[in-house]
Amino acid sequence: MNAIVSASELAGALAGPQPPVLLDVRWQLSAPSADGTPSFDGRAAYAEGHLPGAVFVDLDRELAGAPGAGGRHPMPGADAFGAAMRRAGVSSGRPVVVYDGGQGWAAARAWWLLRWAGHPDVRVLDGGLPAWEGPLSTAAPAPEEGDLVPRPRAEEVLDADGAAALARSGVLLDARAGERYRGEVEPIDRVGGHIPGAVSAPTTENVGADGRFRPAGELRARFAALGAAGDAPVGVYCGSGVSGAHEILALAVAGIPAALYVGSWSEWSADPTRPVAVGPDPQ
Incomplete structure (x- = not known):
């Protein structure tokens, strides 16, 4: 469906x-x-x-x-x-x-x-x-x-440790704006940057100018270019588990199952013991 x-x-x-x-x-x-x-x-x-x-x-x-x-x-x-x-x-x-x-x-x-x-x-x-x-x-x-x-359905949800593991063993997509991923700005949370190993994938790029989703084929090609293709498990996070749900929806349109790290960056960045990566590269 x-x-x-x-x-x-x-x-x-x-x-x-x-x-x-x-x-x-x-x-x-x-x-x-x-x-x-x-x-x-x-x-x-x-x-x-x-x-x-x-x-x-x-x-x-x-x-x-x-x-x-x-x-x-x-x-x-x-x-x-x-x-x-x-x-x-x-x-x-x-x-x-x-x-x-x-x-x-x-x-x-x-x-x-x-x-x-x-x-x-x-x-x-x-x-x-x-x-x-x-x-x-x-x-x-x-x-x-x-x-x-x-x-x-427990398989739909990631916690912090699960997200960190998925960034190493599968594909973890960061649905926030690129500047927040890179750590150039952080208007809400304690620190900017991203989970080490996560790939920048702003959810705004899943829709057209009219706010409607791009065709399924285009979305599949987009996610494939980000590494979300084949059998690798996929996870998504954002700032607080809202825009990340929109990325999960785009992945569903493309026929790609994915889990959501609900706590997202607002949980991850609040713990100073968790590592933070900055810049355009996942690592």
């Missing part, structure tokens, strides 16, 4: 006999305002207009645990995540489509978590809300309680 869905395909599915559950996961990485609240309010954006029937999901509160030693967006507990998804109406036997404001990172985080939880049919709206040409709604639905019970 394709991991993404076009707006026209989604419109057809919504008109069909088993319409998917819609999750609106609008979020963006931004500095907090003076009082400590996020400068972007996804819930407010949702209230101004969303796909009819879509339920808002808060990335910081429902798709991540509390920030701390595990990074800025660590894994949520399986029980807490399952409860959040059931409140949103997610059931194991009903398809799910997730979308965000167009960047795709937040929607990919929800997609990845639902896959990790064992949901068999979840896709991301390619291009997000800007790709949708149908009507929008300001009504907040009251979904029927879902039945999803997470059955975590």
Whole structure:
């Protein structure tokens, strides 16, 4: 099954006999305002207009645990995540489509978590809300309680030691901007640079100017050039496990399985005993 869905395909599915559950996961990485609240309010954006029937999901509160030693967006507990998804109406036997404001990172985080939880049919709206040409709604639905019970798939997740090992034995892709990988700038975390052995693979290069994914063949060629081809295991990390989920989604479009280091650079760089590489080369 394709991991993404076009707006026209989604419109057809919504008109069909088993319409998917819609999750609106609008979020963006931004500095907090003076009082400590996020400068972007996804819930407010949702209230101004969303796909009819879509339920808002808060990335910081429902798709991540509390920030701390595990990074800025660590894994949520399986029980807490399952409860959040059931409140949103997610059931194991009903398809799910997730979308965000167009960047795709937040929607990919929800997609990845639902896959990790064992949901068999979840896709991301390619291009997000800007790709949708149908009507929008300001009504907040009251979904029927879902039945999803997470059955975590351990193979989808890397910890710090696993990421370090994969950088030596397989392919570890760094989804952040190149300047952060090289250590030239670091606007968020304690120190700049990358995990030794990781390959720079900015997730922004997986999409075109319209924010939609490049064709699968182009993505396969891109990842092959980065070493992600053949039987070598592949892993991905980013700043805090959000844009890295988008890279996992691009790899899925290309037909390449990969695991996510969820703690990512926010966890790795917080420990001064872990090695840090700088410059354009993996080592």
